[in-house]
Amino acid sequence: MPARNHHTRRYVLNAAAFILMEVAALALVFHNGQIQRSWIGQGINSVNAVFWGSVENAERYFHLREENAVLAAEILAQQQMLGQRQSQVVPDDTLGCWIYRTAQIVKHQFKGTHSYFLLDKGEDDGVENGSGVITPRGVIGVVDAVSAHYSYVRSFFSAGMTVSVREDSTGVTGPLVWAGNNRNSAILHNIPHHITIPAGRVLKTSSFSGIYPPDIPVGVTGESRVSTDGTREIAVNLYENPSQLRYVIIVSNAWREEIEALEQ
Amino acid sequence: MSKNPVAIYFLLVLLQVVLSHLFQTGPLLVLTLLPVMVLGLPAEWSTLRCMSVAFFSGLAVDLMADGLVGLNAFALLPVAYIRRFLMKKAFSEELVERGERLSWKKWGWRPFLLCTLLNTALFLLLYITVDAAGTRSILFSLEAFGLSLAVNLVLAVPVLALYLEK
Numbered sequence: 001m002p003a004r005n006h007h008t009r010r011y012v013l014n015a016a017a018f019i020l021m022e023v024a025a026l027a028l029v030f031h032n033g034q035i036q037r038s039w040i041g042q043g044i045n046s047v048n049a050v051f052w053g054s055v056e057n058a059e060r061y062f063h064l065r066e067e068n069a070v071l072a073a074e075i076l077a078q079q080q081m082l083g084q085r086q087s088q089v090v091p092d093d094t095l096g097c098w099i100y101r102t103a104q105i106v107k108h109q110f111k112g113t114h115s116y117f118l119l120d121k122g123e124d125d126g127v128e129n130g131s132g133v134i135t136p137r138g139v140i141g142v143v144d145a146v147s148a149h150y151s152y153v154r155s156f157f158s159a160g161m162t163v164s165v166r167e168d169s170t171g172v173t174g175p176l177v178w179a180g181n182n183r184n185s186a187i188l189h190n191i192p193h194h195i196t197i198p199a200g201r202v203l204k205t206s207s208f209s210g211i212y213p214p215d216i217p218v219g220v221t222g223e224s225r226v227s228t229d230g231t232r233e234i235a236v237n238l239y240e241n242p243s244q245l246r247y248v249i250i251v252s253n254a255w256r257e258e259i260e261a262l263e264q
Numbered sequence: 265m266s267k268n269p270v271a272i273y274f275l276l277v278l279l280q281v282v283l284s285h286l287f288q289t290g291p292l293l294v295l296t297l298l299p300v301m302v303l304g305l306p307a308e309w310s311t312l313r314c315m316s317v318a319f320f321s322g323l324a325v326d327l328m329a330d331g332l333v334g335l336n337a338f339a340l341l342p343v344a345y346i347r348r349f350l351m352k353k354a355f356s357e358e359l360v361e362r363g364e365r366l367s368w369k370k371w372g373w374r375p376f377l378l379c380t381l382l383n384t385a386l387f388l389l390l391y392i393t394v395d396a397a398g399t400r401s402i403l404f405s406l407e408a409f410g411l412s413l414a415v416n417l418v419l420a421v422p423v424l425a426l427y428l429e430k
Contacts (some may be wrong), residue, residue, distance in 0.1 A: 014311045018345045021319045025341060028323075028334025029394060036332070039397035 072102040072247040075136055097254040098213045101125060103133075103151070104247055113159035113180060115242075117141065121250060122149040131252040132211040138218045138240035139163045140248050142211055151250070157183055157242055165218055166206040167197050173206050176218065176236060184238050186219060191232040197221050203236060210253055269306050272426050276301045277321045284329035291400065294391055294412040298322065298336060299343050299383035300420040303351075304427035308363025311348050318344035332395070339390040343383045354378045366428050380420045381413075388412050 029036050060067075103119040121127050123146050133140040133153050141161065145152040156163060162175040165188065172195055179185035188203065201221045207214035222235035253259070280297050287295055302318055309317075322337030352360050354375040359366075368376075392408050400408075 014315075014345070017312050017315060018341060021315060022338065022341050025319065025322070025334045025338035028326075029332060029338055030334075032333040033335075033397070035397040035399055036394060039399075042398075 068247060069102075069104075072249075076100045076102045076249060099126070099252045099254055101127065101250045101252075102247060103127075103250050105245055106150070108155075108242070108245075110155075110157065110183070110243065115155040115157045116144075117153040117155060117242075117248070119143075119151040119153060119248065119250065120149070122147050122151055124148050126252070127151050127250055128252055128256075130211065130256070131250050132213075133248050133250055134205075134212060134216055135240055135245065135248055136216070138238055139205060139212055139216065140240070140242060140245070143250065153248075155242065163212065163218070164206040164208040165203040166214075167201050167203055167221070169201060170195060170197055172197060173208065176203065179235070183242055186236040186238055188221070188234040188236055189227075189231065191224075191234060193226045193230055193232045195232065196224065197234055199223065210256060210259060211251075213251055267427065269304055269427055273301055273305060273317070273321070276423065276426070277324060280325050281328040284325065284331065291395065292404075292408050292411060293415060294388060294395075294408065295419070296336075296384075296387065296391070296412075296416055297419060297423050298325070298340050299387040299416075300380050300423045302340065302343050302347055303379050303383055304366070304424065305347075306363060307351060307360050307366065311345060314344040314347050315341055335391060335394060338394060339387045342390065343387050346386070347383075350379055350382060366424075368428055376424060377417075380417060380424070384413055384416050384420065385409075388416070 026040065030040050031037070101121055103121040105117050106120050107118040109116055117133070117140065119127075119133070127143060127146050129143055129146050131143040131151075133143065139156050141153040141155040141158075143151045144154040154161065157178045159178075159180070162177050164173060165176045166173045172191055174188050174191050176186050176188050179187050188197075191197070199220075199222050203218050203221060205212045205214055205216040205218060217239060219236045219238040222237055224232055224234040227233045276297055280301075283295055283297070289295055298318075298321070301321075302314060305314055305317065318340045319337050322340040323334070325331065325336045326333045348360055355366075355371055358364065366376075388409050392405050392412070396405055
């Protein structure tokens with residue numbers, strides 16, 4: 001062991017002496033050669049640029065969390081502006097005023113036919129039971145329980161969850177359910193068999209449920225087939241992949257109580 | 265009578281200075297005995313000792329031959345740094361550890377050619393690159409490297425003959 005330590009010490013000493021003398025020689029070249037001075041200067045500048053560039057990239061990487069929060073807030077602002085504009089143009093279709101709140105997913109679980117999310121916003125933040133949870137690329141679920149600081153969201157990727165969607169060119173509306181096999185597939189049910197929707201058409205939320213705002217793109221249509229009950233089923237490829245999500249938007253309908261009272 | 269490699273080394277430093285003064289070859293040809301001279305230093309010498317000798321002799325050549333001060337020292341230091349490792353691989357561990365004298369008869373010409381080739385190539389690569397400092401084309405630098413390597417390998421033969429035991 002002492003012999004090994006001695007060898008290591010000798011290697012380190014040699015390497016240190018080599019670097020020291022090589023730097024000294026380079027410094028002499030730098031001071032005595034005009035062309036070399038400019039060339040070495042350029043080299044040092046390039047190394048500096050690469051080093052500080054990497055440092056900046058690393059800093060940016062560690063600030064991604066904050067930037068994501070800022071971006072989520074910007075998306076929220078855009079959604080609110082869009083919602084306000086739509087309510088001014090087609091007030092009958094928007095079911096009133098939508099309130100948007102960004103939230104971060106603190107936990108998610110995809111297990112069998114039941115999956116859920118826990119969000120970092122709760123009653124204290126104004127979240128209500130029954131609020132919708134969306135992203136700009138689709139529908140995520142419904143708030144099923146609320147505590148002071150957290151919300152439990154029953155995911156769309158669970159058995160029994162439906163979202164009312166619409167295809168614009170045909171005007172067809174139907175319930176969309178999770179296909180149950182993977183996180184990117186859903187099925188549009190109960191379409192009259194004589195109506196065909198070509199593959200590649202965009203499906204958007206219809207707002208008939210009153211939980212989600214209208215016109216959120218959800219996915220594109222795929223193959224269709226006539227089911228045993230005589231209605232057509234259409235496969236849908238969803239835009240959003242829930243397993244990669246970090247931020248979502250909670251949407252509440254400000255006139256929901258009024259609508260529910262009227263319905264009763 | 266046994267040869268004194270240290271004395272030969274310092275005589276060769278003077279010869280290198282004279283050579284640099286006499287033959288102003290320009291950037292296409294670099295005439296140097298320094299890499300093969302480092303190879304001829306006593307085999308048992310430590311890396312640190314060889315590097316010190318290489319640094320100061322390179323600096324001496326630069327100063328006395330009116331060259332760019334530091335250039336020979338810069339190019340020669342890595343040659344001295346890898347010297348022991350190279351000799352252990354090309355010759356044997358024993359030669360370095362026991363400090364045996366180099367001899368044509370015992371080792372044949374192959375390890376000498378390998379060491380001289382690698383030492384000279386490393387030296388020329390650094391020398392030509394720093395001397396050009398980005399002002400010459402890669403093609404010109406490659407030509408200079410090839411020509412200088414060929415000429416210096418020929419020059420290395422009498423230098424090695426000075427060092428070696430018969």
